[in-house]
Amino acid sequence: MPVSPASHLRTALNSVFSAQESRLSLPEAHASIAVPEGASRLRRFLAFVGPGYMVSVGYMDPGNWATDLAGGAQFGFTLLSVIMLSNLMAILLQSLAARLGIATGHDLAQACRAYFPRSVNILLWLACEVAIIACDLAEVIGTAIALQLLFGMPLLLGACLSALDAIVLLLLMRLGFRWLEAFVMALLSLIAVCFAFQIAAAAPPVAAIMKGFIPSPVILTNPQMLYVAIGIVGATVMPHNLYLHSALVQTRTYARTSAGRREAIRWATLDSTIALMLALFVNAGILIVAAAAFHTTGHQDVAEIDQAYKLISPLLGLGIASTLFAVALLAAGTNSTVTGTLAGQIVMEGFLHLRMAPWARRLLTRGLAILPVILVTLLWGSKGTGDLLVFSQIVLSMQLPFAVIPLVWFVSDRQKMGEFALSRPVSFLSWGVAGLILILNFKLLYDTVCG
Numbered sequence: 001m002p003v004s005p006a007s008h009l010r011t012a013l014n015s016v017f018s019a020q021e022s023r024l025s026l027p028e029a030h031a032s033i034a035v036p037e038g039a040s041r042l043r044r045f046l047a048f049v050g051p052g053y054m055v056s057v058g059y060m061d062p063g064n065w066a067t068d069l070a071g072g073a074q075f076g077f078t079l080l081s082v083i084m085l086s087n088l089m090a091i092l093l094q095s096l097a098a099r100l101g102i103a104t105g106h107d108l109a110q111a112c113r114a115y116f117p118r119s120v121n122i123l124l125w126l127a128c129e130v131a132i133i134a135c136d137l138a139e140v141i142g143t144a145i146a147l148q149l150l151f152g153m154p155l156l157l158g159a160c161l162s163a164l165d166a167i168v169l170l171l172l173m174r175l176g177f178r179w180l181e182a183f184v185m186a187l188l189s190l191i192a193v194c195f196a197f198q199i200a201a202a203a204p205p206v207a208a209i210m211k212g213f214i215p216s217p218v219i220l221t222n223p224q225m226l227y228v229a230i231g232i233v234g235a236t237v238m239p240h241n242l243y244l245h246s247a248l249v250q251t252r253t254y255a256r257t258s259a260g261r262r263e264a265i266r267w268a269t270l271d272s273t274i275a276l277m278l279a280l281f282v283n284a285g286i287l288i289v290a291a292a293a294f295h296t297t298g299h300q301d302v303a304e305i306d307q308a309y310k311l312i313s314p315l316l317g318l319g320i321a322s323t324l325f326a327v328a329l330l331a332a333g334t335n336s337t338v339t340g341t342l343a344g345q346i347v348m349e350g351f352l353h354l355r356m357a358p359w360a361r362r363l364l365t366r367g368l369a370i371l372p373v374i375l376v377t378l379l380w381g382s383k384g385t386g387d388l389l390v391f392s393q394i395v396l397s398m399q400l401p402f403a404v405i406p407l408v409w410f411v412s413d414r415q416k417m418g419e420f421a422l423s424r425p426v427s428f429l430s431w432g433v434a435g436l437i438l439i440l441n442f443k444l445l446y447d448t449v450c451g
Contacts, residue, residue: 023353025107025247025346029177034253045267050181051248052272053188054339055094058238059087059279060191061135061336062142062329065305067231068283072290073302075225077204077212080284082229084213087280089433090237091273093404094245096411096422096430098268101246102254102261103411103420108246108403109350111410125351127402131239132344134395137372139340141388142305143333149309149326156374165337172338177251184338187331192278194328195285201318202292209288230397230440232283237437238396239403240343245272247346258419265420289316305329398441404434 024030035047071079101107106114112124143165144158153161172180219225254264293315294302302308313322348354376388408430414421422430 023110025101025110025250025350026342028173029251031251031253032177033251044263045270048252048264048267049271050178050185051098051245051251051268052094052275053185053278054181054248054342055241055245055272056188056275056279057184057332057335057339058135058241058244059090059276060188060282060332062138062145062305062333064232064283065142065286065329065332066138067228068286069290069302069305069308071228071232072287073294073308074228074300076291076295077208077288078216078219078225079229079232080209080212080287081215082219082232083283083287084280085215086233086237087276087283089233089437090279091276092430092433093237093242093407094272094276095269096407097242097245098249098272099265099420099422100407100411100417101249102264102268103417105250105256106246107250107346107350108243108407108410109347111246111416112406113351113353115410115416116406121351124402124406125347127399128240128243128347128351129344131396131399131403132340132347134392134399135238135240135336136340137388137392139333139336141392142329143337145305146326146330146333149306150323150330156378159374162333162337165334168334169338169341180338184335187335188278190331191282191328191335194324194331195282195289197324198289198312198316198318198321199285201316201321202289204288204292208291212291226443227394230443231394233397233400233437233440237400237404239399240340240347242403242407243346243350244339244343247350248342261420292316400437401434401441404437408434 033047033050036043068083071082097108100111104111109125109128113121116124140159140162143162144153144155147153147158147161148155169180172183219229249264249268252264254260289312290302290308293312294300294308297315299311299315302311309322309325312325313319372388408427410416411420412422412427412430421427
C-alpha cells in the first residue's frame with residue numbers, strides 16, 4: 001500500500017524531533033501543569049489561564065510606551081485605530097501560534113527546523129535574535145528610566161542593574177511555572193490599575209476617543225504619522241512572542257488526542273484573547289493619557305518617557321500620577337525581561353538544538369542590549385535613549401515577516417496540521433494580515449531610504 005505524502009512528512013517530523021527531553025519545548029516545564037479530569041468547564045479553563053498573560057507582556061513593554069506616548073502627544077487620539085488594529089492582528093496571530101504548538105507538539109522554531117533548509121533556518125534564527133535584542137534594548141532603557149525617575153539612579157547604573165533580573169527568573173522557575181505566571185499576572189494587574197487611575201484623572205472626551213478608534217486615511221498620507229504608526233505595529237505584534245506562545249501552551253497536561261488537543265486549542269485561544277484585551281486597554285490608556293495631557297495643552301513635542309513623567313502630574317492635577325507612571329513602567333520592564341529570556345531559550349533550542357543556562361542566556365542578550373544604551377547615553381544623554389527606544393520598535397516591526405510568514409504557512413497546510421489546519425476563510429484572513437505587515441514594512445523601508 002503506497003504511503004501518502006502526509007505520512008512521509010509526519011515521519012520526517014518525528015525523526016527530527018525525538019521524544020527525548022532535550023527536544024521538548026521548555027523541557028523543565030513541559031506538561032508540568034495539571035488539567036483536572038472530569039472537572040467543570042470553568043476549572044478546566046482556569047488550568048489553561050497563564051500563557052496568554054505571559055505573551056501579553058510583550059504587548060505592553062517599555063517599547064510600547066515610547067511609540068504610544070509619541071503618537072498621543074503629536075497626533076491626539078488619531079492613532080487609537082492603529083492600536084486597535086494591531087491588537088486584533090495580535091489576537092489572530094497568537095491564536096495561530098497556540099494552535100501550532102498544541103496540534104503538532106512542537107514550537108514554531110522546531111517546526112521551522114524540521115521543514116526548512118539549513119540556510120533558511122539560520123536566516124530566521126538571526127532575524128529572531130535581532131528582534132529579541134531589540135526588545136531587550138527597550139526593556140533596558142525602560143527599566144533604567146524607571147529606576148532614575150523613582151530613585152534618582154543614573155541611567156548607566158540602572159541599565160547595568162537591569163542584568164540582575166536573571167536572578168528573579170531563576171528563583172521563580174525553581175518554585176514552579178505557576179509561580180512564574182502568577183508573578184507576571186500580578187505585575188500586569190499593577191500596570192492596569194496605574195493606568196486606570198491616570199485615565200480617570202485625565203477625564204478625556206469620550207467622543208474624541210471613540211472617533212480615534214475609527215481608521216483615518218491621513219495615517220497613510222502623513223509620513224511622520226505613518227512612521228509612528230508602524231512603530232506601534234512593531235511594538236504591539238512581537239515576533240518572538242509567536243515562538244514563545246507556541247511553547248508555553250505545551251506546559252499543560254492536556255490529553256494528546258484529537259479531542260484533547262481541540263479542547264486545549266479552544267481554551268488557549270480564549271486565554272490569549274482575554275489577556276490581549278488587557279494589553280489593548282494598557283496601550284490605549286498610554287496614548288489616551290498622552291493625548292489628553294500633552295496634545296491638547298501645547299506639549300505636542302513630548303516623546304520621551306522622562307518628559308512625560310515630569311509633566312503628567314501638574315497637567316493632570318494628580319500628585320501621584322507621575323509616581324504611578326514610573327511604577328507601571330518598572331513593572332512593564334521587569335515583566336518583559338522574564339518573557340524575553342524564555343523566548344530566547346525557545347528560539348535557541350528550537351533552531352540550533354543548543355541549550356544554555358537561563359542566567360547565561362539572559363546575561364548574553366542583556367549585555368548585547370546594554371552596550372548600545374551605554375554608548376548612546378554617553379554621547380546624547382536621555383534624548384538619545386528616547387530616540388533609541390522608538391527605533392528599537394521599528395527594528396521589531398522589520399523582523400515581523402520572518403516570524404509571521406512561516407507561522408501562517410504551517411497552520412494553513414493540511415499536510416502538516418491535519419484536522420487542525422485553518423479553514424479557508426481564516427487562512428485567507430491570516431495571509432491578509434501577513435501581507436499587510438509586509439506592505440507596511442516595505443513602506444517604512446522606502447521612506448527611510450528615500451525620505
